[in-house]
Amino acid sequence: MDLQMSSSAVLINDARACASLLVRNSKLFINPQYWHKITIHNCEGIHRDVLLKAVLDAIHPNDLIPVHFRKEDSNASFLARNCKAAIEKLCQNNLFIANPLNNNLPFKLSIVLAYSTTNDLQINVQDNVLEVLNKRYNSTTKTLNLDAFYKDPDLEEFCVLSQPKILYFVLHLSKNLIVQHLKLSNNDISILNPVESLWGVKNLTSLDLRNNSIESIKKLTILSSLSIHDLWLDGNPLCDEYDEYTYVQAVKEVCPQIEKLDGIILRQSGFPAFRRNYLCNPKCQEMIDNFMEHYFTIYDNKNERNKLLGIYEQNATFSITSRYLIGQSTSATASLTPYKLVSRNIRTLSDLAKSDENLVMGNEKIIKIIQNLPPTEHDPYTFTVDLMKCTDELILLVVNGVFRECSDNLSAPERILGFTRTFILGANDNNEYRIINEQLHVSNATTIQQQRAFKVVKVAKDNIFTSSFTEAEKKEMIEAVKTFTTMNMEWSKKCLEECHYNLPKALSLFVDLYKVDNIPEEAFQR
Template identity: 30%
Template sequence: MPKNGGRIRNFKNNDAFEHDDRTHTSNTRRVSFKPNTHKGKNKWNNVKLQLDDDVYMGGTGEGGPHVHRKGAFRGRGGRLNSPSPRTGHGMAKKKFIAGVLPWYQIIIPYGAKHEKDVILKTLLSYISPDIFVPHYYKTNGNAAVFYVDDVKLAEKLFHADRKITMSDGFKLMVIVRNSVPNVAVDAEMKEKMKLAMAKRYNATTKALDLTKFHADPDLADIFCALFRPVIMLAAIDIIAENIPDLEALNLNDNKLHGIEHLKILSSKLKNLKILYMGDNRIPFLGSLEPLKNLQLVELYLKGNPLVNRFSDNEIYVSDVRKKFPKLVKLDGVELPPAIGFDVLEDVTLPLRQQSFLVDPAGQDLVREFLTQYFAIYDAESRQPLLEAYHEHATMSLAATYLSNDNRNAATQRLNSYITNSRNILRITERESRRRYLRTGRLQVVSFLSDLPKTAHDLMGFAVDLLVFTPSIIVLTMNGVYKETNTNGNPTRSFHRTFVIVPNAGGGFCIINDMLFVTNTTKEQEEKAFSTGVTVEPTPAPVAPAPAAMAQPSPDDAQKMMLNMLSQQTGMNDHWSINCLQQTGWDFQRALFVFNQLNSEGKIPPEAFVK
């Protein structure tokens, strides 16, 4: 026996216990059992450390219950390394420290002297009514060793140390370590896993139940916990090889934590539609990111810490559905239908169309209106637009930047529009909102005349005729235009809405005009004015605008389209007339045909000789 102050030998798993600690021997030195000490503090920074290192559960020192740190306590006389104070007649009470993973190694020194049933029944009787399941029970030298997978039970066993007196008078010692059993996945283990899975597979429903797989009786002699990535990957390989058409997989209660390796499920099990992962240790909803490629219709997550992070169930359901949009059932509850397009996956969507007309009968009116209105708007003077607006017409302008970067370049600045912008998110006062609203035809046309001079790309217009009745027409359009009197001729993007009503003369006039202006996108810049012809402003037409609004004669309308086409394409009147006649006097169609033929080099040079 060592003398007082001698070093106490550390306990290792394969040590034999030759010394007895009897209750009636008062002068026998107490033997302590502690793991090998490590220099420095244990830091639980990664899974590998958590899985591979054993941690002593006592709380009186870093390396074990009898580690004395230099300078930690001074006796009454001031000597270093004096024994620490005792609590009552014994040592200071040890404190249980829970580990990160829920696996604990239980070591019973001298446990080999007793039968397995005796040891287990004695411990079960002490922690009753709680019950633990001993995993992988074996003897190691004179010690009995097994594992439990529950932190609460491990703590109860920790506090059972030296609290139980056996029939032969010995105090039963219980050592608890946070430790995971070692495992080597070999062919023999895979065969046992395969046999265990076979009895858990339901061929009728194509479902495999792997709930608490490590506790399967057929795997009692091996450590087969699915939270170990190497074991989970082996299980997935077995499933993919033997039941590749699996549709439902139950992984409940398997202590799952990190599931990054489960991303291979989408490629290995392409028919998987139902996945149960309840009662595990998945911490965050973001931890499910590796599963996002699975086309799941049912998912079970109840019992994971991630669920408790949501105080609002609707937000929880919404966030889960963002990752798995095809879900119809979550945590056993049927979900309401998702808001979306009610079409089959293989249905081809209709072709995109540039313009929409609620009534094809309004096509001619829309074409004539836009042609005449923007011919005047792009002219040197906009005064003729007075007759295009209702006496009590209202007009508003809103402008904003696509991004702050647009403010840096001089040609991108929208100063001409921002100062007059009636953006109701910015203009909050009622009086200011009223002041930025132009009322009456004089105010409207005067305001429009002060805006920069423009040349619109009529070919690029997208026009929607939303309402077309004898009493009201609602027309919206978006496109691009150039500022012809601004340095650099910047291109702007716009959206405009016209509300049109009949006037007293039998024609039509605008009663409400809303204009929105912003910077063009890169795509709009590339497609703008694709004809390559600079559009020059046209002189103000002699005929007043009311005639245009009063449905002009076909001859007048054709002359207007001829002039516009000639200006935008550069062709002479002869070729412009031919182009319009071949397209049935459809102005936009004529421009489209010209662009296509011109890009292919099929228009002869004489077409541009005037």
């Protein structure tokens, strides 16, 4: 359809005249009935998507919805309306935009304000988009697949979801569908505010945002009002800002209901699935995750370690080795005495007879040894889990990671330790696996291990006193201890935690330790 230029049309093709023309014709911008024509010069042979993407990149983050794209000899043109900010930005750039195919030859633009009216050209994008949405919707799985949406051959206009207005428009239309799984991957999306159009959609639980341009976790805050349990973020710039120890926690802060991230199951109990695995048989992952969660959750509750008795086969064997690592940040405060007392390091034993004595046999004796070891808290985000063998009869599992000893003594230094546990599990007549052999190796943590430990999840001590106070009340008590004792915030908090946030008891403890000069200088450092 050929359009005739309206009598109100104003041509802008001189960069020097842009500012004055825009001011004099400001009323044309705010009139939604006018179509403005933007022409890209000297672009023969270049695909529509490349040209329009170049324009949209140039006006980002402003909105512009291009329609009625046409090739005119060596030029190309399209229409747009309600785009005052976008046109102003193009004029600020002197009507030049970057050419992604040749950095030395930018595209030159010209603009005709009020080229035509909506009476002369009526464009119904909605019917076409609805048709494409229905085509991409799977009613069986309740999945709406909008992956690389703008490339859909049935779209009549350039519907690129990186434009917030277009994304909002498309998502709003999709509310007529029952969507549980929404795929928005490969759309160059950087702004997620249009997702608010889905607020109130209770069915949506899975969102795929892979390979977009989301630069910050804060951009995901908009998702907190949705019930997203399964989220994919691989391939976004924000992923480069975190290591595996902080990535999950950062996402959970803005998406508290998340259960699965980038295909990895996150345990809602606070004991996460393990991110760094070698599994000789991937089908065993759920079983291994369940075993790990069960074992370490019980082990980290010293008073409950006797419950591990049933996990060990009656005639199981168990041994411990330990090694002191020099030159590490943990070396100065390292103490491996509880482990060396029962260690079976054959090369370092002065009495080789103890090599047999320290090979513990029988599940009851194993539990007795375990109960005598210090109370611990493991950091599952540091775990490396290697499933070396998995058959119907036997499982060989190696776990490396970090834990810390939980001392009841406030003045005791925090000890971060590294460990390797090698489990051999055998199946009994009831096809239930039991530990038939375990080797535990303990050392002081390396400098890197200490730096990374407990950066994601700090499991609170399980006691009735701590849970009875709100975070605001705890903060007030920490401030009170700081004021009375002149200790810094960290040590004031530590003092209260030792006394389960019993303020009088915490102050009494401080006085007792202060009298015997048993509070380190660092407690008073600001």
